[in-house]
Amino acid sequence: MSEIDEEEGHTSSIKTPKQLITVVLAAFLFPVLTIILLAQLVTGDRTVDQNDPIYSDEAVAKRLKPVGRLIMASDSPQADENVGVASQAGTVAAPAAAADGADRIKTIYTASCAACHTSGAAGAPKLGDKSTWASRIKSGTDTLYNSAIKGKNAMPAKGGNASLSDADVKALVDYMVSQAK
Template sequence: MAVVNKDPYAKPVLIGGLVVIGAAALVLVSSLFHTISRNSTVGAQDNTMAVAAAADNIKPIGTVVTVDKSVAPVARTGEQVYTAVCTSCHTAGVLNAPKPDDKAAWEPRVAKGLKGLLTSATNGLNQMPAKGGDPSLTDQELTDAIVYMTAKAGFDLSKEAQAAAPAGGAAPAAAATQAAPAAQGAAPAAQAAGGNGEKTYRSACFACHDAGVANAPKLGDKAAWGPRIANGMDTLYTHSLTGFNAMPAKGGNAALSDDDVKAAVDFMVSQGK
């Protein structure tokens, strides 16, 4: 029978290995319990959803906007009204509209007095639409525009305007601008920027095209716009820029850029297709 030699180091190595493994297991278990203890909250309850639901239940159904009715809108001056509304016809004398500096044309009209001029401007006369086609104009703004135009022609209606103003009311806004020299050009107050066609239309073209003055095709009238569109956009641009029949160049507002006028044509054509 063979004799097996025993390794004197086998037992100590085995025991040492078991000790190392046990120590490692102990460290791992201790670390696990420490992590659980650090990241847990004893006795706390997660109420996140309950808080969100409560906030949703008590949020306002709507909002209320208060307006101070004691603050009146700022009135436009006579020059601003003329530039935004009246210039389309009066600058070029469309359909015999008296030009601002044409004293002879204004003389028989001024003879009616400010009240008569205001009545004609408010209700419309011949081809001129009521309030120049802008129903938002107030009586005071319309009065100031008349005083401004007649002042450029050499007539002073400011005293009549002051007499007609309500007691304690402010003097007509046109009084501050009536002394402007006739040769001074009015800067466009509502001129469209960046070629905005609709804004240009509302500021310069609407006076004739809304009411069909002098057979101007009304906005949205497909039957009237059809044959004009058939002539091509280049022809429409040329007519608008240089004038055609009773329509003055650039609708009577020479301060408009070519791009603005073309944009307004594009807008009207888009509504007439």
């Protein structure tokens, strides 16, 4: 009686060779799969929902926004919305009538000349700095045109933007001169 009980106690649920093979395979595959999944969890790239508003260009720009920002007295209040862009200094808001041409020249100024002429980098005469410009203006507008188009010392020809037309450069010089009067 007790012998029979013992026999039953050791009875395995694996009864056929097919079951044995299944169990052996499962015992082998389970840890392997677990390791693969764990490795993926650690190294795999997370997918990000690009459409989520927190990944929008504005939201990202806001998060990357520099702590400090240069604000010029001439900046319009809305300019505050622009992120991290220091706009040109000392310019006076164009009267609505003079809009188009003047605005275009100001845009070119900001893109091609402001780097040096707003900060006074490399000894460039600062926009709106009357005393520095006075002596230059005395040498004549043509001289200034010539320096701006052909370059002068640290001043690169056309501010380094060869695509500007001579007429645009002259308009830029006129603009700079007008700001120094």
